[in-house]
Amino acid sequence: ETRVTPLQEIQVDGTGFIFIPYAGRIRAAGNSPEALRRIITRKLEDQTPEPQVEVRRLAGNGSTVSLIGSIAAQGVYPIERPTRTLSAMISSAGGLTIEPEIAQITVIRGKHSSKIWFQDMFRNPQYDIALRGGDRILVEQDTRxxxxxxxxxxxxxxxxxxxxxxxxxxxxxxxxxxxxxxxxxxxxxxxxxxxxxxxxxxxxxxxxxxxxxxxxxxxxxxxxxxxxxxxxxxxxxxxxxxxxxxxxxxxxxxxxxxxxxxxxxxxxxxxxxxxxxxx
Incomplete structure (x- = not known):
C-alpha cells in the first residue's frame, strides 16, 4: 500500500526558502518545480525508502522580486495576486524603517532604473506600478x-x-x-x-x-x-x-x-x- 502525505500549501519566505518536515529548509528561489522535487527527494531518502515527491506551483507565476534597504524584512518575495503592485509588495515586507517623508524608492528592471518618492505612490497612483519578475526594489533615505x-x-x-x-x-x-x-x-x-x-x-x-x-x-x-x-x-x-x-x-x-x-x-x-x- 502506498501512503501519501499531502502537505498544505507552502509559502516561499522572504529569503527564498521553504520548510519541509524531515527535509528542513530548502532554497526554492531560482529552482524550477522539477529541480525542487529532486532536492526534496534526496533529503527525504534518509527518512523514507524510495520517497515519491510531487511539487506543483499553486500561487503566483514563479516570479520574484528583491527588496533591500530601509525595509523591515529585506529579502526575495514571490509576486502573487495580493502583492503585484509596488506599494503592496513593500507592505508585505513589513513597510519602511525610515520616515515616509524622506523615503525614496528605486525600482531596477534590467538595465533601467527609476526613482520616486514613497509618498508619491499615494498622491499619483500611476507610480504604484505593477511588478515584474526580477525587479529589484531599493528603499533609501534622502541624501540631500x-x-x-x-x-x-x-x-x-x-x-x-x-x-x-x-x-x-x-x-x-x-x-x-x-x-x-x-x-x-x-x-x-x-x-x-x-x-x-x-x-x-x-x-x-x-x-x-x-x-x-x-x-x-x-x-x-x-x-x-x-x-x-x-x-x-x-x-x-x-x-x-x-x-x-x-x-x-x-x-x-x-x-x-x-x-x-x-x-x-x-x-x-x-x-x-x-x-x-x-x-
Missing part, C-alpha cells in the same frame, strides 16, 4: 543636504527632512537668526547653476559653462519674507547669514563668483527657477 553658516543659531551641514525646503524653513531648521548679531538684509544662498539657468537669471545668452551664483535675501523688505518662503533650497546649497551690513560683502561676493556679481534681489531669479522646474 545643505550647509548653514554665519550668524545662525546653529552652523552645520543639515539633511533634508522633506521633499522640498524653502529658505525660511532652512533657517528655522538651524534655529533661525541670531537676534543680537545677524543682519537680516544679508542672507546669501550660494550654489552652482547650469549655464541655462545662469543665462536666464542674468538675462544673457553667452554663458556656456556652469557658474557660481549668489542669491541675496533681504528679510526687511516689504515682501522679503514671502520671497524667502518661496525660494527653494537645493542639494549642496550654502546658506550664509552675515553679521556685517550687506554693502560690506560686495567684494567678498565678487571673489566667490568671479565676474558674476551677486543678485540684489531673488524675486526675478526665483520666478525664473520656478519656470524652469515646471518645464
Amino acid at each position: 543636504s545643505y550647509t548653514a553658516l554665519g550668524a545662525t543659531s546653529g552652523q552645520s551641514r543639515v539633511q533634508f527632512r522633506t521633499q522640498t525646503l524653502s529658505a525660511i524653513e532652512a533657517l528655522a531648521t538651524v534655529g533661525g537668526l541670531r537676534s543680537a548679531t545677524a543682519d537680516p538684509t544679508g542672507i546669501f544662498v550660494m550654489r552652482d547653476e547650469s549655464a541655462e539657468v545662469a543665462n536666464l537669471v542674468l538675462e544673457r545668452d553667452d554663458i556656456t559653462t556652469p557658474r557660481r551664483m549668489v542669491y541675496v535675501l533681504n528679510l526687511t523688505q516689504t515682501n522679503g519674507m514671502f520671497i524667502a518662503r518661496d525660494f527653494t533650497i537645493r542639494d549642496n546649497d550654502t546658506v550664509y547669514v552675515t553679521e556685517a551690513p550687506f554693502t560690506q560683502w560686495s567684494k567678498a561676493i565678487s571673489a566667490l563668483t568671479g565676474t558674476l556679481g551677486a543678485l540684489g534681489s531673488v524675486s526675478t531669479a526665483n520666478n525664473t527657477l520656478s519656470t524652469l522646474s515646471g518645464n
Whole structure:
C-alpha cells in the first residue's frame, strides 16, 4: 500500500526558502518545480525508502522580486495576486524603517532604473506600478543636504527632512537668526547653476559653462519674507547669514563668483527657477 502525505500549501519566505518536515529548509528561489522535487527527494531518502515527491506551483507565476534597504524584512518575495503592485509588495515586507517623508524608492528592471518618492505612490497612483519578475526594489533615505553658516543659531551641514525646503524653513531648521548679531538684509544662498539657468537669471545668452551664483535675501523688505518662503533650497546649497551690513560683502561676493556679481534681489531669479522646474 502506498501512503501519501499531502502537505498544505507552502509559502516561499522572504529569503527564498521553504520548510519541509524531515527535509528542513530548502532554497526554492531560482529552482524550477522539477529541480525542487529532486532536492526534496534526496533529503527525504534518509527518512523514507524510495520517497515519491510531487511539487506543483499553486500561487503566483514563479516570479520574484528583491527588496533591500530601509525595509523591515529585506529579502526575495514571490509576486502573487495580493502583492503585484509596488506599494503592496513593500507592505508585505513589513513597510519602511525610515520616515515616509524622506523615503525614496528605486525600482531596477534590467538595465533601467527609476526613482520616486514613497509618498508619491499615494498622491499619483500611476507610480504604484505593477511588478515584474526580477525587479529589484531599493528603499533609501534622502541624501540631500545643505550647509548653514554665519550668524545662525546653529552652523552645520543639515539633511533634508522633506521633499522640498524653502529658505525660511532652512533657517528655522538651524534655529533661525541670531537676534543680537545677524543682519537680516544679508542672507546669501550660494550654489552652482547650469549655464541655462545662469543665462536666464542674468538675462544673457553667452554663458556656456556652469557658474557660481549668489542669491541675496533681504528679510526687511516689504515682501522679503514671502520671497524667502518661496525660494527653494537645493542639494549642496550654502546658506550664509552675515553679521556685517550687506554693502560690506560686495567684494567678498565678487571673489566667490568671479565676474558674476551677486543678485540684489531673488524675486526675478526665483520666478525664473520656478519656470524652469515646471518645464
